[in-house]
Amino acid sequence: MKGSMIIVGFFIAGIVVGVLHLLPPMSSLGNISLVTLYALIFLVGFMIGNDAEIFKKFKRLNRLYMLLPLMTIVGTLAGCAITTLLLPHRSLSECLAVGSGMGYYSLSSVLITQYKGAELGTVALLANIVREVITLLGAPLMVRWFGKLAPISVGGATTMDTTLPIITRACGKDLVIVSIFHGFIVDFSVPLLVTFFAGL
């Protein structure tokens, strides 16, 4: 929670700098945000490759739990597709691109800004931060009403890092490996799905 607050703080600081034109225009700085993004993706991959145990743990997982990432992706996209009806000025692919962020706001917002501009990028950032906050605050309630898989699904791509502690507390230790597996798979799907829908 504190982590996301700091991140929002940096975003707001950036907006202030942008509004007041304290820096030369971003377009003149070349692809500085894109380069930062590539470095970020490289590091995420690096960490996955660096954890030798992770694949061994996945092998012991119950087959049905392996369907959860699919449920998350299909459910999220279905929900966002319906939202298109309420947002007439947004196309289906734009809504799906925002939804595909699945809580991974840093990556999805930068990708969408690259493809669709800062406006939709901002929507993506806010929507995916809200989703993470919903997970952090609502996990215990979701467990009570919809079962122990609900907070993991809502957590989307964040369930292997930022929301893992809260999920562990709400769902119990048994589901930690499900949560990590889920976050791992969804994490991978985010850049693929976002660029796919944003490129349409």
Add this chain to the structure above:
Amino acid sequence: MAAGIATGWLLRRRSFKFINTLLIVLVWALLFFLGVEAGENQAVIDGIKDLGMEALLLALAGTAGSIALAWVLWKLIKRKEGGGR
């Protein structure tokens, strides 16, 4: 990302505590630049309220959709485990 996984795997015997810190700093930098880009864009600043509503709507819809399917899978798993015992 693939390059990152490969590098990480090759160097898996060493510990890289600083990677986490570096990752967080990069995320901060990224969001800062994103903010600058949004702040320079007049359309974003003028429409920030509408954009916020859109974001909230999309977040709730995505959340609802994933809860629904996760619930279905949970029921399915519970029934299978119950029947197996």
